[in-house]
Amino acid sequence: MKFSDDAKAAALALSLMEGIGPVRARKLIAHCGSPEAVFKESQASLEKIPGIGKAILKEVRQPDKLKLAERQLLEADKKGWLLHYFEDAAYPRRMRHCEDAPIVLFQKGHTPLNPNRCIAIVGTRSMTDYGRDFLAEFLEEARGLNLLVISGLAYGVDAYAHRKSLDNDIINCAVLAHGLDRIYPAIHRKMAEEIVEAGGSCLTEFPTGTNPDRENFPKRNRIIAAMSDATLVVEAARKGGALITAEYANQYNRDVFALPGRIQDPLSEGCNLLIKSHRAYLVEGARDLAYVMRWEPISPVAQKKQLELFENLNVEERLIVDALSQEKESKSLDWLLGKCGMTGAQCLRILMTLELKGLLETVPGPRYRLKA
DSSP, X not given: OOOOHXXXXXXXXXXXXXXXXXXXXXXXXXXXSSHHHHTTSOHHHHTTSTTOOHHHHHHHTOSHHHHHHHHHHHHHHHHTOEEEETTSTTSOHHHHTOTTOOSEEEEESOOOSOOSOEEEEEEOSSOOHHHHHHHHHXXXXXXXXXXXXXXXXXXXXXXXXXXXXXHTTOOEEEEOSSOTTOOSSGGGHHHXXXXXXXXXXXXXXXXXXXXXXXXXXXXXXXXXXXXOSEEEEESOOSXXXXXXXXXXXXXXXXXXXXXXXXTTOGGGHHHHHHHHTTSSEEOSSHHHHHHHHTOOOOOHHHHHHHHHHHHXXXXXXXXXXXXXXXXXXXXXXXXXXXXXXXXXXXXXXXXXXXXXXXXXXEETTTEEEEOO
């Protein structure tokens, strides 16, 4: 489903308002029926929404944010940037059901954000030869898996993950902690251009003019984790952005993988802790990740066909695909009925359609899962 510019402008305006955030914004939209309706709803109606106080109601009544959002949309359109609303089919489906996911996402580039396989790669900014050697070998080995790689364009592991992905013809996306009108660190501006030219994208929830302030980086990290099937941590201290991303991934019920290191090495403390506390799988190469994720190498032709199928699902089909994409194990019909709010006959009909499209398989039970 595609949403009008008015809907996107209203959603963007909500995301620009102080004190609202994605969780409250979703509550407002759910109560009113659409982003535009939030700005037309009566004061008495909005006051009934739990967690919506007078300060937020005052924000909603201010016209300046809506005008600013309209200007932002116009600028994005002039520069060829995309703005995805969280209910739009092009919005990352893995992230859609995360409660704190942004309600809008800016994109520079035209990468489909719903690939069959997607991993995040994060780690220290002070990368060593040990991490570099591992990551170079990992991404060379991962070429046949047809992955989309996501990272944060920071110094160290992030930048190296982007560079080696480019070297191995792996499409990758950079999630930013600022607006699309700037790149931080500035030394990575050329790399950001290369990523887009090679079919990748730069992504952010922040509007034009937003600086890379400290509080924006954890917000960026949650997007990196939420967009991915799995997060790979390559060298990390006990505290830092990589461990924050891994924590988000665990909260979102996504797999985490970590490169082990020497116990005396400060840059392996974070990875070793994740493995020791059973919050991450120990990984020695791409084959380990592929084994846990049940990912077999597939041809580029097959990958392209599957991407096209995912992009052309109707609303009901997308509901089931989105529900199953969040789960590692096959699920029963009763589970799907509870999750998707459909009748048994309706759900069975859609399951059969998805199976005929080659997106889903039935296993004994009967139970259902997406094809790897």
